[in-house]
Amino acid sequence: MKYAMHIRLQIAMLTLVCGAGVFAQNPADTDAEANYSKTIQERSDKIVATLEISDTNKFTRVSNLIAQQYRNLRDIHDARDAAIKTAKEQPKESADKRVKEIQDEATSKLGKLHGEYLAQLSVELTPAQVDKVKDGMTYGVLPLTYGVYLKEFPELKEDQKAQIHAWLVEARELAMDQGTSKEKHAVFGKYKGRINNYLSKAGYDLKKGEENLRK
Numbered sequence: 001m002k003y004a005m006h007i008r009l010q011i012a013m014l015t016l017v018c019g020a021g022v023f024a025q026n027p028a029d030t031d032a033e034a035n036y037s038k039t040i041q042e043r044s045d046k047i048v049a050t051l052e053i054s055d056t057n058k059f060t061r062v063s064n065l066i067a068q069q070y071r072n073l074r075d076i077h078d079a080r081d082a083a084i085k086t087a088k089e090q091p092k093e094s095a096d097k098r099v100k101e102i103q104d105e106a107t108s109k110l111g112k113l114h115g116e117y118l119a120q121l122s123v124e125l126t127p128a129q130v131d132k133v134k135d136g137m138t139y140g141v142l143p144l145t146y147g148v149y150l151k152e153f154p155e156l157k158e159d160q161k162a163q164i165h166a167w168l169v170e171a172r173e174l175a176m177d178q179g180t181s182k183e184k185h186a187v188f189g190k191y192k193g194r195i196n197n198y199l200s201k202a203g204y205d206l207k208k209g210e211e212n213l214r215k
Contacts, residue, residue, distance in 0.1 A: 152209030
């Protein structure tokens with residue numbers, strides 16, 4: 001009887017140890033996650049600092065909303081990338097089809113998240129402040145690029161200015177949902193190509209525009 005109880009106790013202890021090993025988190029992963037949390041919170045605080053919010057509770061709420069958005073975006077992009085990596089191990093024809101499905105699913109999730117996020121920000125902020133958050137999440141590329149076009153082509157008509165600005169706003173909406181700085185800038189690069197083609201067709205000399213900017 002004592003021997004049987006001893007065996008059962010050993011088995012229980014072994015199960016407990018193994019279970020702890022399964023569920024224990026790698027210290028390196030824990031450190032990486034802590035560093036990531038610190039980075040996105042600091043980034044969010046810097047964005048909110050531009051909004052001139054005097055209420056400290058509101059400041060914290062908005063900063064936390066932005067930080068959570070960064071985390072949610074990362075989760076979608078990481079899951080997408082992992083699924084694509086697995087899909088590409090299949091034969092090319094089936095892999096291409098599956099990759100397209102994965103990308104479409106991620107795009108749908110990003111679109112839903114985008115709308116929910118803006119709705120949450122709108123509860124706390126004015127439209128002008130929401131725009132500042134968008135600019136903060138996209139490195140201020142919209143106002144910077146728009147200002148460059150105005151300097152390159154001071155003779156732009158009002159409807160042309162409006163069109164350029166509208167395209168840059170569209171680019172900003174898409175860039176907000178990208179996972180990396182490179183991807184965000186790539187979105188703006190695509191739209192700048194569209195704008196340049198638009199200006200060329202309208203008779204503007206892009207090289208002359210560059211000279212105007214240098215001057």
